[in-house]
Amino acid sequence: MRLLKYEDNGELTIISFEDDAVPPYAILSHTWGADTEEVIFADFNTGHGKDKFGYRKIRFCGQQAHQDSLQYFWESAFRSSRWFKRGWTLQELLAPRTVEFFSEEWEKFGDKVSLQSLIRKITSIPHEALNGAPLSQFSVAERLRWKGDRETKPPAYSEGAASAFGRLMDEIHTQERCVQDVRHTDPRDDKRRIEETKGGLLADSYRWVLENTTFQHWQQSPHDQLLWVKGDPSKGKTMLLCGIIDELKCAIPRTALLSYFFCQATDLRINNATAVLRGLLYMLVSQQPSLVSHVRKRHDHAGKALFEGPNAWVALTEIFVDVLRDPSLRTTYLIIDALDECATDRTKLLEFVAQQSSTSDRVKWIVSSRNWPEIEAQLERAGHKVKLSLELNAKLVAAAVAVFIHRKVDQLAEEIHYKAVTRNAVLQHLTSNAHNTFLWVALVCQNLKATANRHVLKKLASFPPGLDALYKQMMDQMSKSDDAETCRSVLAAAAVLYRPVTCSELVALVEQLESVSDDVQEIVSLCGSFLTLSI
Known part of the structure; x- marks a missing residue:
């Protein structure tokens, strides 16, 4: 790649760099004036062009780059178009972190942050995209709408532009189908559901972990890639990981990848090892679409069947390993909650x-x-790991529970x-x-409600x-009910279910319910908090 450098003596020089050694640089993006007044590449080779009007723009760019602590720059101009109407405006608006706008007199009148509303009005590009959100968050159809009536030089395709565009769209649709087939569940939706079910995520109930020395060591160490958070049941591990995910979203670079999965033994969709890899893979390819090439090597031939059946685990592990070894894989964080609730193929x-x-220093894991x-x-x-025991951090967990108690009592x-x-007694x-x-x-709060x-x-x-003791009390109360035998039969059936069942299915499974099928919901409610009825 060639870049310009504005030397101390005022001379412009062209310096070549290998693709893997390109330094930070500025781009002067401007509209093309008269042909005779714009500096072209040949002018640099011959030393001419200093008397052209366009040279002033290049010299200004060099001076401005120097003020911004940048040694190198490039200029980009296109004929017969206005800046906000040309096709390449999209990449020049979206790719750089900083875009500054100057008048013809070299006076700065804003950047893409301060002028965001105006740019949005002119270009229809959403604020999120202008602020650096990954383009993968926006559908292909939406990104095509940003193109609008922009002018670009017609491509010289022998097959014709329409045919080439058709091939492009076919390729895009094939890739979209591949990503859709990977998706078994969207872990982002599972996270929101879990948080809502548990009454919402309280920042003060998890932020203690951010100051924990074990967590900080894992986060900062270039060697320890795996963090295992372990604790007894009901100590808040899942909500702790929800909080860590939210904190990482804010703390890691915008180019980094964050993928996670929540196992739940009672949910057939998310209680097996294959579902875990599909969920993690889906989030990775959604954030870095180039990674889908590893999936398509197999998916183009096998289709959705690749992710189903007894061979799905083998195929997914090979694809996942290829993704982790991809040289282009950006810094990545992988999080798996509740390994103990992975009911199928947990050992695998x-x-x-x-x-x-232990295979990549670019990938950090939390389980x-x-x-x-x-x-x-x-x-x-695992070769490089650290453990964070909730029992060894009992005082901090107790403080988190105290925050939770205050929230529930206030509600x-x-x-x-x-x-x-x-209130004080409660x-x-x-x-x-x-x-x-x-x-x-x-x-207890559910009962008090x-x-x-x-x-x-x-x-x-x-x-x-x-x-x-609370569970024992609930069982004793149920046993005193006139429907105690029926409740015991319902609980016995529920204990061996492979998946959640409907009320009609429960009636078919429990003989005692056949004569009281209209009262199934009432019977389930008598089972206390052991069973949950979703309506």
Whole structure:
């Protein structure tokens, strides 16, 4: 690549660089004047052109680049077009981080940030794109609309422009189908659903991890690529990872890739190793579309069947390894939550993570799980890893639970109109008996939400401390019901289900429900928090 340099003596020189050694540089993008007044490449070779009007523009660019601490620059001009009407404006507006606008008298009148609304009005390019959002976030159809009536030099295609454009669109549609077939679920939607189900993400309940020395070591170390977050059930691992994801979005460079997946044992879509790799891969190719070439090597022949059936895991692991080895892969963060809830092929997934987390210093991994020996044994094989134990950070977890308690009590007080004495009593009881367990707080608050204001204090005293004792109480209450036998049969059937079932399917599975099929929802509600009915 050739760049211009404005020397200290005022002379312009052309310097060549290899493609992998191009330094930062500025581009002078302007409209073409009269042919006789614009400086062309031959003028630099012969030393002529200094008396041309266009030379003033180039000299100004060199001086401005020097003021911006840049040694090199280039000039880009196109004949017979105005700046905001030519085709190359798109790349010159979107690609650079900074675009500054100057008048013909070299007076600066703004940049693409300060003039964003005006540029949006003129070009129809969304604010997000002007602010540097990855173009992969916008559909092909939307990006084509940005082209509008821009003028570009007609391409010299022997087949004709229309035919060439048709081939281009066919290729784009083929690639889009490939990405659609990779998608089994969108982890971004799963994250939002999980956060909403758990009552929303509280920043103060997870930010302790940002100051944690283990987390900071993993984040800053060039050698330790894998972070394993481990803890007992209901200690807030999933919401902790949701918070880490949000923080990484803000902290990492805009060119970096962030891909994640949330395993849930009760959801057939996201409880197996194949689904995990498909989810991670889908987010990667969505953010860096060039990576889809590794998928298409196989998908162009096999289609969607590539990701289904007994051979899907083999195909996906080979594709994923190719992606991780791609020289163009940008800095990448891969996050997998709840490895213990990967019900199918968990061992294969653990082996894959342990092996691949040590192969590239451009890829950082975070995984979370319960304190299961089998998971620890597999992850011990990873060459470069650190562990973050929630039990060893009990005081910080307790503070996070306290934040959660205050949030839930405030919500109850507002919805049920607690008096101050009632609110304080609820806050005190939850704080004293939660045992640093988010789920215990959530279950008690769920029960209190259905309790009349006048009965809250009496009801509060009935909740035992700790999750095990609370579960036992729920079972005892269910056993005293007139429908206890039916409830036990429903729970027994639910315990061995491979996937969630509809009410009609539950009736077919549980014989006792056949005579009370109209009351299935009521029976399910008698099972307490052990079952959830989605309507």
